[in-house]
Amino acid sequence: MRMFKHYLVALMAAWALGVSLVAHANLPDFTSLVESASPAVVNISTRQNLPTRRGGTMSMPDLEGLPPGIREFFERSIPQMPQGPDSRQREAQSLGSGFIISADGYVLTNNHVVADADEIIVRLSDRSDHTAKLIGADPRTDVALLKIDAKDLPIVKLGNSEKLKVGEWVLAIGSPFGFDHSVTAGIVSAKGRSLPNENYVPFIQTDVAINPGNSGGPLFNLSGEVVGINSQIFTRSGGFMGLSFAIPIDVAMNVANQLRTEGKVTRGWLGVVIQEVDKDLAESFGLEKPAGALIAQVLENGPAAKSGLKVGDVILSVNGQQIIQSADLPHLIGNLKPDSAAEMNIVREGARKTVSVKVGDMPDDDSIAASGQPGAERSSNRMGIAVAELTDDQKKSLQLQSGIVIKQVTDGPAAMIGLRPGDVITHLNNQPVVSARQFQDTVKKLPADKSISMRVMRDGRASFITFRLPK
Structure with missing residues (x-):
């Protein structure tokens, strides 16, 4: 019996060892990748001259005439502030990462790593x-292109991020907290992925450990090819x-090539405000x-307006590429x-x-702002809600041909969906609202217990919002 127990224990140990060896055999070995790719990864630091904080140029008070013991106490206790012309400046330093994309010294990194820098220092793997000279930067994609005066530098291999698959192993090399050439994997x-205020980058999300100092560093696939630039964390x-x-x-390379050849980045623009299509909106617009x-808004004289796109249109594809989420549209456009044509x-x-829509050139600032004041009251x-006609001035300021403004909100469906005084209603049940009377007539005919936009x-x-009227 004892011999059987020893045999069973040995068998279980052998099984556990076998499982461990199999699991180990299935894990990737990053050593060769790191050895070949690390020399092209750089550390980036910046210096920026900043105005001294208020009170920073305060000089020592006049201590003459005080007893020696008291004067010595104040001299030890009051910090000495620098004087002279340099006392009005202080230095700020930041640490980030980057990687060399050409043997003659072009380096790619994040815009936020080098933004507002007075001096940029690139440290190579040989210390x-x-x-570095800033060739150009694009805040919208957070990409910056640098150039250092050097030759025969090691360079990274560039991959194809479109071929990257969810679940694929990736590896990051960078300088988190200043620790050069730190390697993390995931x-x-x-x-x-679309992030707030980042409309033009379809981000790659990973679980690779990224910390301050990794920004601007490369993300590699198992073939040792750069598939992304590590930019931010949640x-x-x-x-x-x-x-x-x-x-x-x-x-990133599309941006870098434009910065290198043109000194700036141009991108397509429609001139519309869009929103997500949820289940209720899909039902109200007759989508499966x-x-x-x-399209919630079409900017006056923009490319979309000139090409005939209208408020309430739902864009399903651009040049054959499906729009699954609304955030896909800015990426594609x-x-x-x-000036190119897009089939939608x-x-x-x-x-x-x-x-067919002729794509425009995105302006530096495509935001719009408008406001309106209520006019004569009508009720529904x-x-x-109580509504009013828009005045001519309100229509002009809002760039509208028609619509009504909410004067008052009482208990009911409007309050439940968050409407409030000052809101302007331009469409109801997929139809333009041309007057307060027409709005009232439309409301009377709305079906009960059905999604309405x-x-x-x-x-x-x-x-666009949706609601349901009770039976």
Whole structure:
């Protein structure tokens, strides 16, 4: 019996060892990748001259005439402030990462690593420092291109971020907290992520540990090819929490090539405000499933307006590429050249059609702002709101041909969906609102317990909302 127990223990140990060896055999070995790729990864530091904080140039008070013991105490206790012309400046330093993309010294990094720098220092893997020239930067994609005066430098291999798959192993090399050439690994968690205020980058999401100092560093696939630039993390603590985001290398190189040849970046622009199509909006617009980008606003004299796109159109595809989420549209349009034509499949008033749109050149500031004041009051009790006609001045300031403004909100469906006085209603149940009377008539005919869409403008921004009227 004892011999059997020893045999069983030995068998279990052998099984555990076998499982461990199999698991180890399935894990990737990054050593060769790191050895070949590390020499092309650089550390980036910057210096910026900043005005001294208020009170920073305060001089020592006049201590003459005080007893020696008291004067000595004040001299020890009061900090000595620098004087002279240099006392009005102080230095700021930042640390980031980057990687060499050409043997003659072009370096790619994040814009936020070098923004507002008076001096940029690139440290190579051989510990030599080089002052870099900023060739150009694009804040919209957070990409910057640098140039150092050097030759025969090691370079990275560039991959294709479009071929990257969710679940694939990836590796980052950078300088977190100033620790040069630190290596971390993980997998691709998702692709095509859109982040707030980052409309033109379909980010690669990973669980690779990224910390301050990794910004601008390369993200490699197992073939040793750069597939992204590590850009930012999602965190509530200030440290890594398992959510890292990288700029696809295809996007970054498109920007870098434009910066190198043109000195600036141009991208396609439609001149529309869009929103997500949820389940209720899909039902109200006659779509089989939530998909596409709903046009909530068309900017006057913009490319979309000139090409005949209308408020309420749902864009389903651009040049054959499907719009699954509304955030896909800016990515696709931004990659098109200004003045090029884009074939769009749209849904308008429940019918599918194809339109050709001439893409414009994105302006530096395409934001709009408008406001309106209420006019003469009319009421509509079924919705629980009192409305008024728009004045000519309001229409002009809001760039509208028609619409009504909410004067008062009482208990009812309007209050439940968050409408408030000052909101402007331009469309109801997929139809333009041309007057307060027509609005009232439309409300009376709305079906009960069915998803209904309404286009509302607030503070110059338009969006579609949905609601259901009780039976």
